[in-house]
Amino acid sequence: xxxxxxxxxxxxxxxxxxxxxxxxxxxxxxxxxxxxxxxxxxxxxxxxxxxxxxxxxxxxxxxxxxxxxxxxxxxxxxxxxxxxxxxxxxxxxxxxxxxxxxxxxxxxxxxxxx
Amino acid sequence: xxxxxxxxxxxxxxxxxxxxxxxxxxxxxxxxxxxxxxxxxxxxxxxxxxxxxxxxxxxxxxxxxxxxxxxxxxxxxxxxxxxxxxxxxxxxxxxxxxxxxxxxxxxxxxxxxxxxxxxxxxx
Numbered sequence: 001x002x003x004x005x006x007x008x009x010x011x012x013x014x015x016x017x018x019x020x021x022x023x024x025x026x027x028x029x030x031x032x033x034x035x036x037x038x039x040x041x042x043x044x045x046x047x048x049x050x051x052x053x054x055x056x057x058x059x060x061x062x063x064x065x066x067x068x069x070x071x072x073x074x075x076x077x078x079x080x081x082x083x084x085x086x087x088x089x090x091x092x093x094x095x096x097x098x099x100x101x102x103x104x105x106x107x108x109x110x111x112x113x114x
Numbered sequence: 115x116x117x118x119x120x121x122x123x124x125x126x127x128x129x130x131x132x133x134x135x136x137x138x139x140x141x142x143x144x145x146x147x148x149x150x151x152x153x154x155x156x157x158x159x160x161x162x163x164x165x166x167x168x169x170x171x172x173x174x175x176x177x178x179x180x181x182x183x184x185x186x187x188x189x190x191x192x193x194x195x196x197x198x199x200x201x202x203x204x205x206x207x208x209x210x211x212x213x214x215x216x217x218x219x220x221x222x223x224x225x226x227x228x229x230x231x232x233x234x235x236x237x
Contacts, residue, residue: 032221034225041233043229043230043231044157044204046227049221049222049225051221089224093219093220093221093223094223104156105156106156
């Protein structure tokens with residue numbers, strides 16, 4: 001898996017967009033970028049993933065640079081409930097078996113301020 | 115929504131006790147996983163299963179066993195609990211098929227749905 005680098009912590013004002021960066025300069029062509037988050041004392045929650053194109057779902061948008069060496073997760077209108085640790089993971093997709101050893105690094109602690 | 119339910123949110127056990135952690139998912143997912151999470155060590159994979167009665171060791175299987183007799187249920191067993199097994203245990207499931215049974219792109223292989231976790235303390 002490609003190594004990912006994220007800031008340790010970030011603050012965001014409630015109602016504003018939260019932009020969480022991730023560097024993955026050694027990502028290979030078959031590796032997707034995944035974002036998960038973990039609210040305190042809960043299990044991780046999948047947010048979004050992408051390969052090359054920008055992606056959007058009901059939770060967030062994922063912007064991947066053209067060279068795929070970095071990406072940004074955007075929470076368009078952050079709320080207090082978005083306070084969590086956000087993990088960026090680069091990993092190949094696969095069919096068949098299930099050696100899904102997701103490696104969660106230290107992530108970014110996003111603190112949404114009222 | 116896919117739900118992964120872990121039977122116990124908090125458990126306190128004594129050293130040497132046999133401990134069962136149960137996990138049930140309700141979306142017919144083929145794959146199920148057990149992780150443990152410890153401060154500074156992140157999530158570590160203990161065991162996973164990609165089919166009924168199938169199991170594969172993860173990174174830290176020592177001291178654990180698993181059982182998958184039914185597709186929806188994946189149990190983690192600590193045969194003789196020890197204090198170094200005090201941890202948060204997380205169950206997860208995944209599938210490469212959508213609710214219609216259609217094969218999705220391979221990127222979905224790493225989309226896991228986690229349970230809320232079971233915090234085990236071994237005294």
